[in-house]
Structure formats: structure tokens, C-alpha cells
Amino acid sequence: MLYSMKQAFQxxxxxxxxxxxSIGTIGASIFIFGVIYMVLMNVEGVLHSAEKTxxxxxxxxxxxKEEDIFLLKEELLSGGETEKVEYTSAKEAWxxxxxxxFNQDEELIKAFGEDNPLKESASLDIxxxxxxxxxxxxxxxxxxxxxxxxxxxxxxxxxxSQMNRMAGLVSAALLGILLIVAVFLIQTTIRTxxxxxxxxxxxxxxxxxxxxxxxxxxxxxxIVIGIVGACIPLAVLYVMYVKLxxxxxxxxxxxxxxxxxxxxxxxxxxxxxxxxxxxxxxxxFGSIITxxxxxxx
Amino acid sequence: MIRLENISMTYPAGVTALQxxxxxxxxxxxxxxxxSSGSGKSTLIKLLLCEVKPTKGNIYIQGxxxxxxxxxxxxxYRRKLGVVFQDFRLLKDRNVYENVAFAQRVIGKSKQYxxxxxxxxxxxxxxxxxLKAFPNQxxxxxxxxVALARAVVNHPxxxxxxxxxxxxxxxxxxxxxxxxxxxxxTGTTVIVVTHNLEIVKAMKKRVITxxxxxxxxxxxxx
Numbered sequence: 001m002l003y004s005m006k007q008a009f010q011x012x013x014x015x016x017x018x019x020x021x022s023i024g025t026i027g028a029s030i031f032i033f034g035v036i037y038m039v040l041m042n043v044e045g046v047l048h049s050a051e052k053t054x055x056x057x058x059x060x061x062x063x064x065k066e067e068d069i070f071l072l073k074e075e076l077l078s079g080g081e082t083e084k085v086e087y088t089s090a091k092e093a094w095x096x097x098x099x100x101x102f103n104q105d106e107e108l109i110k111a112f113g114e115d116n117p118l119k120e121s122a123s124l125d126i127x128x129x130x131x132x133x134x135x136x137x138x139x140x141x142x143x144x145x146x147x148x149x150x151x152x153x154x155x156x157x158x159x160x161s162q163m164n165r166m167a168g169l170v171s172a173a174l175l176g177i178l179l180i181v182a183v184f185l186i187q188t189t190i191r192t193x194x195x196x197x198x199x200x201x202x203x204x205x206x207x208x209x210x211x212x213x214x215x216x217x218x219x220x221x222x223i224v225i226g227i228v229g230a231c232i233p234l235a236v237l238y239v240m241y242v243k244l245x246x247x248x249x250x251x252x253x254x255x256x257x258x259x260x261x262x263x264x265x266x267x268x269x270x271x272x273x274x275x276x277x278x279x280x281x282x283x284x285f286g287s288i289i290t291x292x293x294x295x296x297x
Numbered sequence: 298m299i300r301l302e303n304i305s306m307t308y309p310a311g312v313t314a315l316q317x318x319x320x321x322x323x324x325x326x327x328x329x330x331x332x333s334s335g336s337g338k339s340t341l342i343k344l345l346l347c348e349v350k351p352t353k354g355n356i357y358i359q360g361x362x363x364x365x366x367x368x369x370x371x372x373x374y375r376r377k378l379g380v381v382f383q384d385f386r387l388l389k390d391r392n393v394y395e396n397v398a399f400a401q402r403v404i405g406k407s408k409q410y411x412x413x414x415x416x417x418x419x420x421x422x423x424x425x426x427x428l429k430a431f432p433n434q435x436x437x438x439x440x441x442x443v444a445l446a447r448a449v450v451n452h453p454x455x456x457x458x459x460x461x462x463x464x465x466x467x468x469x470x471x472x473x474x475x476x477x478x479x480x481x482x483t484g485t486t487v488i489v490v491t492h493n494l495e496i497v498k499a500m501k502k503r504v505i506t507x508x509x510x511x512x513x514x515x516x517x518x519x
Contacts, residue, residue, distance in 0.1 A: 003402055202386070203388070203399070204403050205375070206346065206375060206380055207380075207399075207400045207404070207451070208374075208375040208376035208451075209372060210369070211372075296368075
């Protein structure tokens with residue numbers, strides 16, 4: 001094992017050019033993956049907070065009793081798709097209207113006296129857990145006989161989930177291409193190593209080394225390249241995220257109230273293991289297929 | 298100990314190296330295989346090392362048919378053999394000690410064992426003072442002795458030597474032959490492929506002569 005590790009490091013050093021190229025490509029793949037991951041996580045965060053504000057408002061038929069509305073509220077809450085359901089009575093709706101539009105104009109308020117022009121405006125404000133369930137729920141509510149009208153922000157919901165899906169697809173395609181390039185470069189690196197050490201490999205075979213013994217240094221080489229290729233972009237991403245995150249919050253924090261940066265720990269707790277698995281995986285896969293093809297006892 | 302039964306070997310390119318060769322070599326024998334270039338001498342070594350498979354016939358070593366050895370068991374079989382070549386095949390970036398130790402490391406011997414065994418075998422080969430020298434600092438004869446030390450350090454039952462004196466002057470060639478004879482006296486079967494007839498005559502051993510892939514003579518030199 002110690003021997004194989006020593007040989008692996010020697011190989012990396014001897015084929016510095018290819019080793020660096022492989023580390024670079026794996027690093028670039030993981031860097032891009034990391035950037036995409038961070039963006040997606042943050043978009044997800046924005047979406048999540050948007051979902052909490054984007055909701056459905058339900059108005060009821062004339063003469064609908066308050067207890068029927070409460071019954072519907074309970075049903076919605078127990079359905080599991082809603083985050084929050086708020087009831088606004090007709091009186092509250094009128095008070096809120098007065099506050100928003102009459103600008104404390106006592107005269108105007110007095111003019112209406114005890115009349116409530118919004119007496120049919122009792123409503124339920126529904127906040128969803130997931131924007132994607134909105135369409136279904138709106139459909140169900142419209143079927144309900146006590147419901148007069150359902151207001152929902154369909155377009156925003158649709159656009160947000162489409163944007164999220166699109167970003168995911170583009171990043172998956174980009175990542176796929178980079179991973180293929182990385183595996184190809186690892187193969188070239190390992191193949192060069194095998195060529196450089198061909199005499200040693202030939203002697204090893206003749207004196208009774210097993211496949212595993214001959215192949216081990218190259219597989220370790222692949223893993224080491226993978227680990228280094230993962231650590232470098234992780235370090236860069238960490239510094240970048242901390243600095244850039246701070247900058248974005250300072251610059252746009254006030255302008256975009258919905259926008260908040262997901263904290264570094266939350267991002268890296270998942271990104272580090274994923275990046276390591278990706279790096280080691282690419283290294284291992286690339287080296288194993290190469291040694292299997294080129295080294296047979 | 299070694300038995301070849303009707304061995305024929307034709308390479309994929311269509312070149313026939315051996316045709317219907319049968320022979321047997323006893324345990325502890327010292328045998329020369331001679332013949333001109335292309336007579337099939339080196340193919341014989343390759344067959345015994347399982348580097349190539351015969352197109353026809355069977356090879357038995359210690360009663361075991363080499364054709365039945367599974368690929369993953371091949372390394373274990375090869376550990377029973379020692380092999381030296383005309384071009385020595387030493388690792389140029391490692392010193393004498395490391396070149397020999399390499400053979401033991403590959404089969405998983407402990408560091409202490411290697412540390413004990415390697416200087417001993419190099420002493421026997423007359424290289425006790427060259428442990429730290431690199432191959433390019435050694436003469437041809439010395440390099441072949443390092444290769445010989447590497448071949449025998451794991452106590453093989455058969456030692457195969459493919460033109461071991463091909464790159465050596467007569468004096469060094471004879472020294473190598475004397476070492477091979479010493480190794481043979483310990484009970485190791487030695488098969489030397491050579492076209493150096495001077496040496497063959499001087500050693501007075503069994504000589505198998507090949508021509509165009511066939512055995513044309515199998516005699517004991519007196």
C-alpha cells in the first residue's frame with residue numbers, strides 16, 4: 001500500500017503536465033457545479049420566501065356563514081399543502097381598506113357610517129408550501145359551492161418553477177460535458193503514466209505481481225487527482241461565497257427585500273461531500289477504466 | 298518437471314514459431330536451448346512464462362497443465378519462475394538494492410525480510426559493495442548479475458535465461474554462466490536460451506537445438 005502510494009505520487013510528479021490538466025478540468029467541473037449549486041440554493045431560498053408571500057385569496061358567495069368558512073380553513077390546513085391560512089372578515093377588510101385608502105380622513109369615514117360596502121368581502125388568504133401545488137388547489141376551490149371567486153398569482157408561480165427547472169437543466173448539461181472532459185483527461189494522464197512506467201509494469205508482471213498490485217498506483221493516482229481537483233475549487237468557492245455574499249447583501253439588501261443569502265455553512269455542509277464524491281468518483285472511474293484496458297497480467 | 302506435448306505456436310500475424318515440439322526437462326536439470334534467430338527459442342520462454350498461449354498442445358509444469366491456470370492465478374505461477382533477459386531490464390531510476398528489493402516487495406514480503414535477504418543475495422552475486430550504485434554506474438556483467446539476483450531472490454523452482462550473455466564479453470559471459478551453475482546446484486532447474494555456441498560447448502550440459510520451430514537435436518555435451 002505504501003509502495004503504491006509512493007508510486008502514485010511519483011507518477012503525478014513525473015506527468016506534471018497531464019496531472020495538472022486533469023486537476024484543472026476536475027477543478028473547473030466542480031467549480032462550475034459549485035457555482036450552479038450555490039445559485040440554485042439561493043434561488044430556492046428566494047422561491048421559498050416568495051412562496052410564503054405568493055398566495056391564493058378566496059372570496060365567498062353572498063350569505064356564506066362564517067362557520068362554513070372556518071370549516072374550509074380547517075380542511076385546507078389539514079390538507080398538508082398549505083403553509084398558512086388567514087381569515088379576513090368583511091369588517092376587517094373594510095377597516096383595512098379605510099386605513100389604506102382614506103388616509104385617516106375622518107369625514108370620509110363618517111360618511112359611510114355603519115355601512116360596510118365590502119360586506120361580501122370576507123376572504124381566506126392561503127399561503128402554499130410549494131408553488132407547484134397552486135394550480136390543483138385553485139381548481140378544487142373553484143369547485144366549492146360557497147366559493148365566489150379565487151384570486152391567484154398563477155404567472156409568477158409558473159415562471160418561478162420554470163426558471164428553477166431551466167437553471168437545473170442547463171447546469172446538468174454543462175456539468176455533464178465537463179465531467180466527460182474530466183474523465184477523458186484523467187484517462188490520458190493515467191495512460192501516459194502507464195507508458196512511462198511500462199518497463200516497471202512488464203517486470204512486475206514477470207515476477208508475479210497481481211493485477212491489483214500493478215494497477216493500484218494508477219488508481220491511487222486517479223483518486224489523488226480527484227481529491228486535489230475537488231479541494232481547490234472548494235477553497236475558491238468558499239472565499240468567493242463569503243466575500244460575494246457579503247457584497248450582494250450590502251449592495252442589494254434594501255432594494256430586494258425577498259432576497260437573502262443562504263448562509264455559508266448550509267451551502268458547504270452539502271457541497272463539500274458532493275464535491276469530494278464527484279472528484280474521487282471521476283478520478284476513480286477514469287483510472288479504473290484505463291488500467292482495466294491497458295494493464296492485464 | 299517440465300513437459301511440452303506437441304506444442305505448436307503461430308502468432309496472430311501468421312508467423313509459425315514452433316511446430317509440434319515435444320520435450321521434457323527434469324527437476325534440477327541445466328538445459329541450453331540453441332538455434333539461429335527465428336528458430337523459436339524466445340517463443341519457448343514466452344510460453345513457459347504464460348505470456349503467450351500455444352495454438353496447439355499442452356505444457357505441464359510439476360504436473361499442472363499451464364493451459365488450465367486461471368488468469369488471476371497466473372501471478373502465483375510466475376512467482377515460481379525467475380527470468381533474466383539479454384537487455385537486463387533493470388529499473389534505471391533505482392539503485393541495485395532497490396532493483397532486487399522490488400521483486401520481493403511486489404510479492405508482499407516484509408521490509409525486515411527484504412532488508413535481510415537482498416544484501417545476502419547481492420553478496421553471493423559479488424555485488425556486496427554496489428548496493429547503492431545505479432544501473433548506469435555498472436558494467437554489463439554487473440548489471441546482469443543484478444538481474445540474476447532479482448530473478449533468484451524469491452527462490453524460483455525454474456530459472457529462465459533468454460540470451461543472458463548476449464550483451465557481454467566472453468569473460469563476463471563465463472562469470473554469468475558460473476553463477477547460473479551455482480544456482481542450478483541449489484536445485485533450481487535452469488533453462489538458458491542462447492546462440493553462443495562457445496559457452497554451450499564449455500558448459501557441457503544438455504543442449505536442445507531448434508530450427509524453424511522444430512527440435513532438430515537434443516543431446517548432452519561431453
